[in-house]
Amino acid sequence: MKLAILDDYQNAALKSAAWDSLGPDMEITVFNEHLGWDEDAIAARLAPFDILVIMRERTPFPASLLAKLPNLKLLVTTGMRNLAVDMDAARARGVVVCGTAILPFPAAELAMAFIMDLAKKLSAENRIMHEGGWQGVVGEALNGKTLGILGLGRLGSRVARFGKALEMDVIAWSQNLTQERCEAEGVRLVSKEDLFRQSDFLSIHVLLSERTRGLIGREELAMMKPTAYLVNTSRGPIVDEQALIDALRSGAIAGAGLDVYDVEPLPKDHPLRSLD
Template sequence: MLKIALIDDYGNLASGLKIWDQLDASRFNLDFYDHLPSINVLKEYAVIIIIRERTVFTKTVLAQLPHLKHLALTGRASGQVDLSYAKEQNIAISITKGSRTTTAELTAALILAGAKNIIANHLAVQAGNWHNAFARELNGSVLGILGLGRLGSKVADFGTLFNMHVISWDSGRENSYAEKHHIQRLPLAELFNRSDFISIHLRLNEATQNLITYKHLSLMKPQTMLINTSRAHIIDQNDLYTILTERTDITAALDVYNEEPIQKTNPLRTLPNVIHSPHTGYVTQKVYEEDFFNNVITNIENWAAGKPYSSAL
């Protein structure tokens, strides 16, 4: 019987899904962990299912897992596995569909939560208070988007729906969406200076790591809101903390962090001008069942049977 571990199942959300009934229990033994087990525990498994980038499997980690034959990813390979070493060791790496556009939905929710003071107003009413601050209008404001790809373009659609003026920055390549919708593409510094809301939708790579620094953050106008549902390290985290403590007239909404789950020692955690979300952009039941684990099951079964599967290698 093939031993399978699903790790980092925060909140035991994956383990509670009915979809696992599809997995042949006579051939596969599946264990769930709501955390990252020790190497001594993991080294007994032939297959490990990982949720997005919650754990990174470096060469050092992979070398300590002698029985590992298959790493089943949810979504695409995006730096969570040393692919070259896995290939050397004949470890199969399977991938699935991405997570639809749910991250764009969360981005829209965070923009509205910040603009309309939803969290502060909720707490005020709970405390027996009433109006205590002006809300902001989206109509006529400037929405700056970094990356007009699959998700960024959906956020642009949201902005257009509310009559926001959308501007963008990307790596310089042609963008058919920007051309079709007549979206102005600006230098990064100018986008930060002109925007009322700034939303990040970039892949994390060598070119984008720490792309946004104090130099850019300091250009933001009063009342600007910065939303990051992409990857934490696109923004220099020390610079982000510095600007948010220096300038209480700007806000941030964060769904991603340099360490996840967020550490209690992370200084961003308690700042009053930050809205926090625990990396939930992709966490919906449909994404888990239809995009992730339905494909994970198919990949594992096909791999075990020697049939073609969706491979990252």
């Protein structure tokens, strides 16, 4: 059988699992560059494979592409949700779709790393030092600042605990969040409006769905303080990307820490690449 691993940009997949346990008859191919957006070209590259292992939503699998993959029997996605796969079409074609378990702490740690970097200006100072400068920016304290958590699930609750350890005032909101859940995590439940208005750092930890797509738009960004920062390690489309770009350019908010985008990999000419 033939198996392909897609979007392994860091050449990490083969070191991250015991692929040899699949036996000597499994032929594994790794694609470490994005296959692009031409569906016919993608189909031509993937047509020989029986099994595809995909990374998040980086390569979509609509019904039209699935119809061009006659050998496909199994589609494995990292995590248990992937809105880029047409599940009905896969089911109709007899393609089994499954997901992997994910560790809860890496994304939470990454969100906190963004918060620390935005506050302490670590990246900026590192760049200044390597360019020959010295102490070009001034960091700010996290102690006593307000950390807003959008979605207090497994990841959001971990970030909330990090914030509490730094003696931040932690507040939270999501559409189904309860007072009992907030009390269990020792954070304050607030309204959506107050989450955006009060947060000095706002970290997103909701799942991407039709309900959360575009959840943060121009109206929500306009509520934020001009000194506030937005952190998104969840999914890009939760935030209206153009509205965020405009807010960053205009100084409506102080900055953002992003690990996810509408289109991944981020195009080389994307406007976010030109912002500090």
